[in-house]
Amino acid sequence: MGSKWGSCFGLPLIFKTFVMRKVTLWLLVPVLLFSCDRFGNKETDAKKDLRIVCLSKHLTEMVFALGKGHDLVAVDLSSTYPDSAKLLKTVGYHRALSPESIISMDPDLVIHSNDIGPETVLPQIAKAGLNIKAFGGANTVDSAKLLLKELGNFFGEEKKADSLIKKMEEAIAKATDTLKAMNIHDSLRVMIIHFGLRNNNYFVMSGRNGVGDKMLRLAGATVALYDGKGSREMSAEAVAMANPDVIIATDFGYDRMGSMDKFITDVPGVSLTNAGKNKRIVRFEEHDIIYFGPRTGDNILKLVHLLYPDLKSVAQ
Numbered sequence: 001m002g003s004k005w006g007s008c009f010g011l012p013l014i015f016k017t018f019v020m021r022k023v024t025l026w027l028l029v030p031v032l033l034f035s036c037d038r039f040g041n042k043e044t045d046a047k048k049d050l051r052i053v054c055l056s057k058h059l060t061e062m063v064f065a066l067g068k069g070h071d072l073v074a075v076d077l078s079s080t081y082p083d084s085a086k087l088l089k090t091v092g093y094h095r096a097l098s099p100e101s102i103i104s105m106d107p108d109l110v111i112h113s114n115d116i117g118p119e120t121v122l123p124q125i126a127k128a129g130l131n132i133k134a135f136g137g138a139n140t141v142d143s144a145k146l147l148l149k150e151l152g153n154f155f156g157e158e159k160k161a162d163s164l165i166k167k168m169e170e171a172i173a174k175a176t177d178t179l180k181a182m183n184i185h186d187s188l189r190v191m192i193i194h195f196g197l198r199n200n201n202y203f204v205m206s207g208r209n210g211v212g213d214k215m216l217r218l219a220g221a222t223v224a225l226y227d228g229k230g231s232r233e234m235s236a237e238a239v240a241m242a243n244p245d246v247i248i249a250t251d252f253g254y255d256r257m258g259s260m261d262k263f264i265t266d267v268p269g270v271s272l273t274n275a276g277k278n279k280r281i282v283r284f285e286e287h288d289i290i291y292f293g294p295r296t297g298d299n300i301l302k303l304v305h306l307l308y309p310d311l312k313s314v315a316q
Helices: 013-035 057-065 083-087 099-104 121-127 141-155 158-182 211-218 236-242 251-257 260-266 296-307 309-315
Strands: 052-054 072-075 109-112 132-134 189-196 201-204 246-250 281-284
Touching (some): 121 132, 141 158, 260 281
Parallel strands (some): 052 072, 189 246
């Protein structure tokens, strides 16, 4: 006969229920621990197909180069290489991202390189439960190679990453040999002018010892010294004082003006420089000069031939 408590294996039903709940809880603990990282985000297996939102343009190029571009469902506005990236949905400029747009993509993973904004975007998407992973930058040749290694390991594409690094090293060596063969005696003074989408104005990108300056030096140029301190807008006087022989205009800012003549007359100080007077304004893709990556050697060669067209045949 059973008591009003009920029994199982001679134990009261209430005690059995308590024990079972305890056991269930302890069984769930390792599941929770292994399915979440220390920030509470779900772990993802990047070797499988995922829905990824990429918020840094150099990561976008490298993900495609590793053969994982099909995993990308959205990118930031500055991710314009390769052309396939332009077909993806965008979630705002990488310095002015839209948390709502990122969340609406329902991604398995959001990747970035700690070069995004505003400051509130990461806490907002983390609060929404999205899985977020930061990777390194690509501000030097060595850091770009390390990043390719890191991404290759993450996606299970180690051999492909090694192959990309090898080709990158070979292309940079070829660019170096080409430059030596040109035997340049008078290095050109060069300035890079970029149109910033975040602030909606033109600014001098070079002169800060960034990627652009490093690439100019690798291409046999001298960085024109620009001193625009104390000026929020680009200083026409400082541009004139720097007096570059060649100005490299990144694609969006150049195209926005519609022509070289318009760029020379309307961008502050350009008409007063040797570059403006001699019409030595070179259009160059932003993604080719703002980070190092698999195509860096080819981009340096492209710069060399644009800066020194008369010596092109000598190098060949």
